[in-house]
Amino acid sequence: MSIKASDVLSENNISVTLPRLIIIEEMLAFGKPVTIELLIKKVGNKVATSTLYRVLKDFKNKGILEEFTTPENDTVVELSLNEHVHHHHVFCSKCGEVEDITLSEDIEKQLGVEILNIQASSEYRIKDHTLELIGLCSSCK
Template identity: 30%
Template sequence: MVGAELHEIVTTRLRAAGQRYTPGRRAIVERLLGAGQPLTIPDVLEGSSLPQSSAYRNLAVLEQAGAVHRIVTSADFARYELAEDLTEHHHHLICSNCGTVEDFTAPPALERSLHKAVHEVEESTGFAAEHHRLDLVGTCKSCV
């Protein structure tokens, strides 16, 4: 996804939620886009003059508009990334030592098995799945 297109989509989604795509929000989206991995609030604020309260508020707004996704782990801070349909379907490598979260893409064969299994589970339990989430928890390369 190229930048211009991304911003258009975000604009549309915010507008649908009755909100505007302000410079502060755009700055956050660009930071997330540039990072390539989920960021904490301190990460987002680092080296920027954005006030903390605005960061929290705008990330919440962006999440409600469906442009940003919030990831909660057992680490101190939540992490934020662009919504999956603005990037691509992926999963997370969560380091239980330093708390960082990296992205990875699962082999297509695995995604196929997953989808099949999701259907089976839906039929046998009555649960209506919106999406699946696969995390690998362990130790990241730099903590080994």
């Protein structure tokens, strides 16, 4: 079953507008994290760049978009429609490709214990964590 852009918006109480539909459709078509630069190229002149940034900010505030920075300082976004599915990322240091990865349940539990230990021995209240692996993708190695 494919996800419809209009359903994503309505299910998250976001008004359906043409720019929002276009941006969601492009992100769904990618099916993985994408740099904002590439997203701007893909939407072309269908959505003004300032509108794209505003829509992405709205999506982030509504909790349907995650944003992170690659080791090369590119901003990457991805839809987070399955917020219960925790995952991490692997980056290609040569071409910038980004893929989602999921750790085993055991590793996530061990990581959770370590995070609690860090929190107990520091002044921080840890809210979340990410793990980013950096290497070469199959096309670049």
